Amino acid sequence: MRHSSPSAVRLTLSVSLAAILFEILFPETALAWSYWILLLAVVVVGIPHGAIDHIIAGKMFRLSDSWRRKFWFNALYLGLMLIVVAVWLIHPVAGLMFFLIMSVYHFGQADMEDFLSPEARHSLWYVMRGLFVVGLIVFTDTRVSFAIIAQATGLEPASVSSAVPEAGLVIPLLFAAYALVFGYAAATGRLARRRHFLYDSLLVGVVFIVTGPIVGFAVYFALWHSTGHIMEMQRYLHRHKVAMPLPAFYKAATPHTLISFIALGVLVGVVHVFAMDDRFVALMLILISVLTLPHMAIVDRMYRQQEPGTVL
Numbered sequence: 413m414r415h416s417s418p419s420a421v422r423l424t425l426s427v428s429l430a431a432i433l434f435e436i437l438f439p440e441t442a443l444a445w446s447y448w449i450l451l452l453a454v455v456v457v458g459i460p461h462g463a464i465d466h467i468i469a470g471k472m473f474r475l476s477d478s479w480r481r482k483f484w485f486n487a488l489y490l491g492l493m494l495i496v497v498a499v500w501l502i503h504p505v506a507g508l509m510f511f512l513i514m515s516v517y518h519f520g521q522a523d524m525e526d527f528l529s530p531e532a533r534h535s536l537w538y539v540m541r542g543l544f545v546v547g548l549i550v551f552t553d554t555r556v557s558f559a560i561i562a563q564a565t566g567l568e569p570a571s572v573s574s575a576v577p578e579a580g581l582v583i584p585l586l587f588a589a590y591a592l593v594f595g596y597a598a599a600t601g602r603l604a605r606r607r608h609f610l611y612d613s614l615l616v617g618v619v620f621i622v623t624g625p626i627v628g629f630a631v632y633f634a635l636w637h638s639t640g641h642i643m644e645m646q647r648y649l650h651r652h653k654v655a656m657p658l659p660a661f662y663k664a665a666t667p668h669t670l671i672s673f674i675a676l677g678v679l680v681g682v683v684h685v686f687a688m689d690d691r692f693v694a695l696m697l698i699l700i701s702v703l704t705l706p707h708m709a710i711v712d713r714m715y716r717q718q719e720p721g722t723v724l
Contacts, residue, residue: 463664
């Protein structure tokens with residue numbers, strides 16, 4: 413499994429199996445609940461996991477030493493968010509592509525943190541893992557994913573479908589490339605916990621293929637990505653003599669989480685007032701992308717500080 417914590421592994425495994433069984437036994441009910449499950453994942457774990465970036469940055473850049481450092485950090489953090497907003501407004505297709513590229517690197521880097529040997533840290537492994545996850549999100553059920561992409565970009569679903577290869581071709585190629593790249597990594601000693609990585613990869617694939625992109629992303633985002641980040645941030649702060657058990661984490665995350673919730677509430681209001689219920693997931697995807705870029709920059713710096721390693 414992706415996590416080194418046994419309790420996190422048990423939680424991830426239990427929820428994943430429950431989601432798979434729920435989809436198999438009650439497919440219509442699962443479909444009706446899918447968007448609520450996604451919203452729950454984003455609200456309970458997804459947004460809070462990025463809401464202590466200011467605390468992590470405080471240790472990285474010694475922000476407490478100077479109000480100027482605090483000012484410039486907050487200005488740059490907000491500036492990165494505004495850049496993403498501007499890209500979406502000016503060219504929605506470019507906004508989507510930028511978000512997908514960010515997600516490939518960010519998901520891959522976080523997922524591989526517990527699996528790469530220290531001397532094997534390299535973007536190749538991050539990108540391959542990230543492509544695997546993002547590819548599953550986009551291609552496991554294109555009727556759902558292409559509709560969301562169309563809503564986010566203003567394109568017609570048929571235009572989205574004609575611009576990309578067939579899912580029946582992409583999914584097998586994705587699994588084959590993933591197996592080839594990480595088979596090489598395992599054979600050359602670059603993978604740690606190889607058996608756990610195999611189980612983790614199989615479970616990720618099965619979750620997405622059985623449950624589809626909405627529930628699959630909700631389970632992955634909450635239990636693989638966000639939970640993993642929370643534990644890694646706790647470890648980072650522990651090394652800097654800051655105790656951050658889970659209740660303290662959520663308490664520290666509360667101010668920035670509330671700001672994000674206000675933005676989410678405004679989004680819900682806009683959707684309701686303008687009768688855009690069918691575009692809610694697309695608009696939430698845009699909100700997540702706005703929050704991702706500055707968060708990704710902080711997390712990347714955190715990983716580089718705690719595990720400098722060497723490249724291939």
